[in-house]
Amino acid sequence: MNDRLAPHETTGAGLAGTFAAQRAAFARHPFPVAAERRGHLRALKRQLLRYQDVLADAMSRDFGHRAHAESKMLDVLASTLEINHAISHVRRWMRPSRRATELLFLTNRLRVTYQPKGVVGVIVPWNFPLYLALGPLAAALAAGNRVMVKMPEVTPATNAVLRCLLAEVFPADHVAVVGEELADPNAFTSLPFDHIVFTGSPAVGRIVMRTASQNLTPVTLELGGKSPAVVTRGYPVAEAAARIAHGKSTNAGQICVSPDYALVPRELVPEFVAEVRAAFGRSFGESVANHPDYTSIVNDRHHRRMVDLLDDARAKGATVLACGGGGLGRRLPLQVVTGVTDGMKLMQEEIFGPILPVVPYDTLDDAIARIRTGPRPLALYAFGHDTAERERLLKNTHSGGVTVNDWGWHVMNHDAPFGGVGNSGMGTYHGIEGFRELSHARTVFKRHRFYPIGLFYPPYGNFVQRLVLRLWLGKADPTLASNTAGRH
Secondary structure: OOOOOOOOOOOHHHHHHHHHHHHHHHHHOOOOOHHHHHHHHHHHHHHHHHOHHHHHHHHHHHHOOOOHHHHHHHHHHHHHHHHHHHHHHHHHHHOOEEEOOOHHHOOOEEEEEEEEOOEEEEEOOOOOOOHHHHHHHHHHHHOOOEEEEEOOOOOHHHHHHHHHHHHOOOOOOOEEEEOOOOOOOOOOOOOOOOEEEEEOOHHHHHHHHHHHHHHOOOEEEEOOOOOEEEEOOOOOHHHHHHHHHHHHHHHHHOOOOOOOEEEEEHHHHHHHHHHHHHHHHHHHOOEOOOOOOOOOOOOHHHHHHHHHHHHHHHHOOOEEEEOOEOOOOOOOOOEEEEOOOOOOHHHOOOOOOOEEEEEEEOOHHHHHHHHHHOOOOOEEEEEOOOHHHHHHHHHOOOOOEEEEOOOOHHHHOOOOOEEOOHHHEEOEEOHHHHHHHOEEEEEEEEOOOOOOHHHHOOOOOOHHHHHHHHHHHOOOOHHHHHHHHHHO
């Protein structure tokens, strides 16, 4: 097999060959030292910075149009920050963790070591094809693993650049990229990986988990969901509207942590809607038709889905307000929807686009109850300066992560874990949690040479054994034994 990446076959046999090569390479070198891991991460960063313009061009081609600045900030910069964090901390993460023995085993030694799992599979979505490939890749390399990256079929230009970028510094038995559509959709997840990281929808996540279970492969699932933005009374409406509008217009709302809908005090809804429209206009003017900073919907199918959601809402009585003129091709300006009901499709599924339903509420308890009735989201956004009110909201809801008084920025801070809960996912990556997610935490107990463990061997009943049981267990209730015997 070539030691450099080449286009991979879309058959199970081609994938299996790549996997076998990585498994064999890992067996030959199962524990890279810290210097090697940092070297791999530095090489990845160097390539990322070299190729940043080419990558931005490729992502724009794949989307139909995507602002270079947006690609660089959200894909290239975010990836660089995560790689930098791993380079700075991986040596410390690798150190064995000393643990306390039970008093019974005093004088012995107990520690936890972090061992590479082996070969990790990473499945990447189309909305951030670079960041959601390189983030898990960086975590896997920091943990000392080999990696196979499955890129989305709808980003062929980005896939080709990433394949070339990685091929220059990593042999195929270390990092391999699969970018073509597979003849068998389950061929990748059917491989006996040591761990799989998947980013995508809950529906596909269930399939990934079910397929991986055939090999008992552990999975990390980042699945999105309907992330609410709660505006509390007393918070400046214009500020909340501007930040939510930014979250909904960045990448045309095609972000797993984009605010999915806004919960706004009933009497403030008209002001909020007006401020959202004004904020969008300040960023993109009267029309997004040729605006260089506004991203297109990724393809015709997804654009058609956005139109269908809006048509369904109108047919069921909602009011739709476009925040700007229509765009050429697939450029859809932000659409604010009021008068929504639970029977509308846009309130039943993750929107993943530039549509913002505004849901009125009367009391904070009403807003909390609404969030709790749905599946647990990937993110929650709490806009409020009242500490007690904000804490009540956070303590009575669940979400993968939270940003207070803004949207999404918790994801860009790589010393904290990122992941979902319930329907929005399981497991985490970023920071030390990502390192540990993709490592095996191996407990190592070392018996002291002169520790008298033989005192616990049969025959049972010696003085030491009786003393230990009396000290730790005390005396049983004799009436329980007689009562239990009487019942039988």
